[in-house]
Amino acid sequence: MTNRVVITGQGAFCALGGTADAVVNAMLNGTCAIGQMDFPDVGRLSVQIGAQIKGYDANALFTRSEQALYDPFTQYALIAAKEAMAQSGLTLNDALALQTGVVLGSAGGGLQTQDQNYKTVYEDGKNRVHPFVVPRLMMNAASSHVSMAHGAKGPCFTVSTACASSNHAMGQAFQMVRSGGAQVMITGGSDSMLCFGGIKAWEGLRVLSPDGCRPFCETRNGMVQGEGAAVFVFEELEHAKARGATILAEVAGFSMTADAADIVVPSAEGAARAMAASVVDAGLNADQIGYVNAHGTATAVNDKTEVAALRTAFGSAAEGMAISSTKSMHGHIMGGTGAVELLSCIAAVKDGVLAPTVNLHSKDPACDLDVVANTARENPVEAAISNAFAFGGLNAVITLKRFS
Amino acid sequence: MAVHDKIKEILAEQALLTPEDVADTASLQDLGIDSLGVVEVIFAIEEEFSISVPFNANDPEASNFDISSVHAISAAVSQLIAQQSG
Numbered sequence: 137m138t139n140r141v142v143i144t145g146q147g148a149f150c151a152l153g154g155t156a157d158a159v160v161n162a163m164l165n166g167t168c169a170i171g172q173m174d175f176p177d178v179g180r181l182s183v184q185i186g187a188q189i190k191g192y193d194a195n196a197l198f199t200r201s202e203q204a205l206y207d208p209f210t211q212y213a214l215i216a217a218k219e220a221m222a223q224s225g226l227t228l229n230d231a232l233a234l235q236t237g238v239v240l241g242s243a244g245g246g247l248q249t250q251d252q253n254y255k256t257v258y259e260d261g262k263n264r265v266h267p268f269v270v271p272r273l274m275m276n277a278a279s280s281h282v283s284m285a286h287g288a289k290g291p292c293f294t295v296s297t298a299c300a301s302s303n304h305a306m307g308q309a310f311q312m313v314r315s316g317g318a319q320v321m322i323t324g325g326s327d328s329m330l331c332f333g334g335i336k337a338w339e340g341l342r343v344l345s346p347d348g349c350r351p352f353c354e355t356r357n358g359m360v361q362g363e364g365a366a367v368f369v370f371e372e373l374e375h376a377k378a379r380g381a382t383i384l385a386e387v388a389g390f391s392m393t394a395d396a397a398d399i400v401v402p403s404a405e406g407a408a409r410a411m412a413a414s415v416v417d418a419g420l421n422a423d424q425i426g427y428v429n430a431h432g433t434a435t436a437v438n439d440k441t442e443v444a445a446l447r448t449a450f451g452s453a454a455e456g457m458a459i460s461s462t463k464s465m466h467g468h469i470m471g472g473t474g475a476v477e478l479l480s481c482i483a484a485v486k487d488g489v490l491a492p493t494v495n496l497h498s499k500d501p502a503c504d505l506d507v508v509a510n511t512a513r514e515n516p517v518e519a520a521i522s523n524a525f526a527f528g529g530l531n532a533v534i535t536l537k538r539f540s
Numbered sequence: 541m542a543v544h545d546k547i548k549e550i551l552a553e554q555a556l557l558t559p560e561d562v563a564d565t566a567s568l569q570d571l572g573i574d575s576l577g578v579v580e581v582i583f584a585i586e587e588e589f590s591i592s593v594p595f596n597a598n599d600p601e602a603s604n605f606d607i608s609s610v611h612a613i614s615a616a617v618s619q620l621i622a623q624q625s626g
Contacts, residue, residue, distance in 0.1 A: 182592070342579050342597040358598045400576060436598040 150364025362467020432461020
C-alpha cells in the first residue's frame with residue numbers, strides 16, 4: 137500500500153517565537169534569537185551564548201502536578217503538539233485514536249532533570265530526590281505525554297539520533313502513514329539542554345562558537361545551541377481530503393543513511409547518498425528541488441562538507457537550489473532542530489518564501505552555492521529538502537512537495 | 541623542563557608511544573594524533589597544569605595556541621602557566 141502523506145497542522149515553540157507562525161515570521165524577518173544565556177552557574181562556562189527561550193512562564197500553561205512530571209523538553213513538545221492538532225482540526229474518535237500515533241525525536245530527553253538531580257545528590261549532598269525523576273527524564277516522556285494529551289493510541293515511540301533525531305522521527309511517521317500503518321501521525325521533536333551540564337559537555341568538544349552562528353561564512357567558528365520544539369500532523373491524503381482539512385504541504389520522500397566512518401566528522405558521501413535517495417523516493421528530479429534547508433551548523437567541517445555533498449548528489453542541478461541554514465537564527469536545537477527547520481521548508485513550498493541564513497558577512501569560497509544571505513527571498517518552489525546529519529554519521533533527509 | 545617532559549608524557553600516552561619517541565620537532569600529525577586526539581590532549585594539558593587553553597577546533601590557527609610541534613606546545617603551555625598563575 138502506498139498512501140500519499142500530507143501535513144495538516146504545525147506547531148512550534150523556540151527562541152524565535154511561541155507559535156509556528158511566529159517562528160516562521162521571525163525567520164523570514166531574519167531575526168537572530170541568539171544571545172547571552174541565563175541559568176544557574178552560567179558564569180562558569182566559557183561559552184555563554186545560545187538561543188534560549190526567554191520569559192517563559194510554565195505556571196501559565198501547566199499545573200503544579202503537571203510540571204512535576206514534565207521536563208522542559210516535554211513541556212515544549214506538548215505546547216507545539218497542541219498547536220499542531222488545533223490547526224489540523226482533528227478530534228480523535230475511538231476508531232481514529234487507534235489509527236493515530238506519535239513519533240518524536242530528542243537527543244537529550246530530560247537532561248535538565250538529570251542535571252538538577254545529580255546536583256542535588258552529589259553537590260548538595262542530599263539523600264533524596266523528587267519521586268518523579270525517572271518518568272520525567274526518560275527519552276520517551278514527551279512522546280508519551282503527547283499521546284496522552286490527544287488520546288493517540290497507535291504506534292508511539294521516541295527516536296534518538298543526536299542532531300538527526302527529529303528528521304528520523306518524521307521519516308518514521310511518514311513511512312508509517314504511507315504504508316498504511318497509521319492514518320495520522322503526530323511527529324517532530326524537542327530538546328532543552330541549555331543548562332550548566334548540557335553546555336559544559338559540549339564545551340569539551342571545542343566546536344561551539346563563543347560569539348555567534350555564521351553558517352557558510354568565511355568567519356564561521358562553530359555552532360551555537362538552541363532549545364525548543366516543533367510538531368506536525370502527518371495525515372493520509374484521502375483522510376485529510378474527506379474531512380476538508382487545509383493541507384500545508386505534501387511529505388513526498390525520505391531517506392536515511394549511515395557514513396560508517398567517524399563518530400564526529402561528517403562524510404560527504406553519506407550525506408550525498410541520503411539527499412539523492414530522498415529525492416528519488418519522492419519521485420522527483422533534482423531540478424525540481426528549489427530550496428534546501430541545510431544542516432548548516434556553522435562548524436568549519438560541516439558546511440563545506442554539506443556543500444560538497446550537494447554537488448555530489450545533484451551535480452549541476454545543485455546550482456539552481458536556494459540554500460539556507462536557519463540555525464543562524466534559532467540555534468542548533470539538537471533533537472528538535474529538524475522539526476523546527478521543516479517549518480521553513482513548508483513556507484518555501486506553500487508560500488514561495490525562503491528564509492535566509494543570517495550573519496553571513498562573506499561567503500566561504502568552499503561553500504559556493506546559492507546561499508540565501510541575510511534577507512528572505514520570494515521565489516516559487518515546487519519541492520524542498522531538509523537535511524539533518526548527526527554525530528555518529530547518521531543522515532536523514534526529508535523531501536516536501538507543494539500540494540496540488 | 542618539567543613542563544616540557546610532562547607534555548611529552550601526555551602526547552606519548554595519546555599516541556601510544558614512549559616519551560623518548562616523541563621528538564621536539566614532531567607535529568601532532570607526525571605522532572598520529574587526529575582531530576579528536578588533539579581535543580583529548582588539550583583536556584589532559586588543562587587538567588595537568590590547571591590552566592585554561594583557548595582552543596577552537598573549528599579554527600585551530602586562530603586560537604592563539606600554537607600546536608604546530610611538541611616544542612611549540614610546550615612554549616605555549618609555559619606562557620599560559622605564567623599568565624594564569626596567581
